Amino acid sequence: MPRWRASLHRAAPALGLFAAARLTGMLVLALWAWHVGRSPRALLARSWDSLWYTGIAANGYGRTLFWPGGVVQSDLAFFPLYPGLVRAVTAVLPVTGGTAGLLLSWLAAGAAAWGIYLVAERLCGRPTAVVTVLLWGLLPHSVVLSMAYTEPLMTAFAAWALYALLTRRWLWAGGLAALAGLSRPNGIAIAAAVLAAAALALWRARGRVAWPVWAGAAVAPAGWLSYLLWVGARRGDLLGGYFAVQDGWTSRFDFGRGALIFVRDMLRGPTQFGFAMALVITAAGVLLFALLVVVERPPLPVVVYTGVLVLITVGGSGFFESKPRFLLPAFPLLLPLAGAMTRARPGAAIVVITGLAGLSFCYAPYALTLARMAL
Template sequence: MTITNVTEAEAEAPSRTRTAVRDAIPAIGVYIFLRLLSLEFMAILARYAYAQDPTKQVYPDGSTNQWRGYTSSMDALFSWDARWYMLIAGQGVEGPVGAVDENGVPYLNRLMFFPLYPWLARPFAALPFVSPMVACLIVSAISAVAAAWGLYLIGRHVHDHRVGIMLVAAWAVAPAALTQNGGFSESLFTALSAWALYAVLKHRWLLAGLLAGLSGLSRPTAAALIGVVGLAALIAAIQRKDGWRPYAAMLLAPAGLLAYVGYAGSKVGGISKYFEVHSNTFGAWWDYGESTTKLVWDVMLGNSEDATKPIRVLNVLVLFGFILLMVMLIANKAPWVLSVFAVATFVLSVGSHAHISMMSRHLLPAFTVLLVPALAMSRMSNRNAAILLVTLGILSGWYAGWLPFISGQAI
């Protein structure tokens, strides 16, 4: 009887896998369609902008200490952070501390960019005829599909199949969605977050801890996911649920972040030195929301000419929109891990000093707030939902092209 049961379980596993893949295909298909639509509109705007002023300098490239112009949409998909990731994917973190590369940029600056994304790209970049740029695009494409799948599972778990599809669609048309398909870590981190949160919802503690641990190698704001997974595991342990697994999750979740910060700090002369480089070179530090608060007040009160620039007004509107969705998510009594993840990501984003143009990108992985519009769209007719999503996809593509090519801001 035991042998028969094992055989039946083994036989059912492929069937469950096929069913899971089949159920997710509509969501992934919708995601791919909306992103292709958005990227095509961005490319049209990029060609128009280039024709109007071919010599315009668009954004500073910290990896070469030069300003960059533009020739195509690839210059949007590989701006700022993406230039660093492409450099690391092709060359790695090379050179002794204090040395500079061929562009005069210190090698230690590469340590400021968390390594998981370029590490995953390096094997592809080693293949014949595959450039570091293409390698990064491959990792982003795979990660984006994995993220879409994870979002679908969460939407279906919390509500139903249709909400799962709409959650994926809403993420596909977010303002900074272009970074999902460029040389950025957004898709990778979102995929790790979605599957880790889904694992928590399903009480799969080892998987949740492992994914949270990996996320700590992808970006510092992974602290939001690490905290949520750790807190959920702690509550399960206190309630004496699921045996030893929640304890293992608590140990695994922070491992990646602590390990990398410790490693990078040892390379540059200490943890404090590591954060000094972040602050002095990249203008990134924790300021308790002072810079964000000042910007919001300046925009609301029109305190200066800079405060009325479209880039500032648009991103303040994005910030207010996020807050509204976050409040509605909590009011709708979503599972607490999803609400806390959104709040933690929000706090880390607005509490850090960074250029306002990056706000939309930093908030993009907090996909859980999109459950609110996803639920609303799920109640629409197919026709109305399609019209709305296509319109939002075009607007997302416009923003993706306008931000670097017209406003000249980093993404």
């Protein structure tokens, strides 16, 4: 049996559970949407950032919105790979941009779940890998994996790049990291992991490494850097142009100062459920990262990839409610919890999974139909 088919055969139970989780979540969302007179497809394909991506796919870059208070939202904030793929699909198939975006996201989510399984299996064994994939499909914000958003695509490239690193396939790791960097701003995390792994290999071999190590390290950040430089050239500020675009969205990296101020103000008075959920999930992400490093002790690339994602999420300001979505690609955070569940009694694991599933299936209708904030 070919290696890829053997790995798919091993991952089949995990992929089946993941598909069941996401299909159940979509069914609950659809029933609620019909109950309140909304279109399930429109909620999944045309909510928040999905409109920006499909707009870029249809018309290219160039849209800018000016809001009171100095907020300037330019579509240059969105990386090009996903809308480029949407445009390619609509050129081949007789579907709209929203439908093309959903097809891409669903395929990417499946590919990501497969890659997550292989990484977790290599690090912790098959039972923990199955639970990890299931937990990833049941996170409160996992509805994003079923929407026309970029998190599934970036996670797929990142998971397979990590697996390539763990199996010493340097060229694959670098190429997949470059594609992840073209998908999302935080795609730089997997490029950092490739560079860290290459640096470790150089140190251990005293600089005497094969050329694929150098090539993988050189290619890994190319996607992320190329888009930043393209936006900078377009804005007349080669190194700072993209960050000026993000600043117009009130999104910047300030080492968590803006997030702390937001949390302070939120705790002083009434707040929305989505903000409270974002605070709890972000705090849980920090705790799980500490457990990952101390308890699981994964290889350096996994630590760097996850740590950079957590750092970007915690240290960034603006759109506090979106922080749990930014953590979706950080799937290694689930390894400590998945490991504990595989070692626990079946009854305890069932209780945790059932509770998480209930929260996930209920939070999606809230986030897309009731909440007055971006996802």
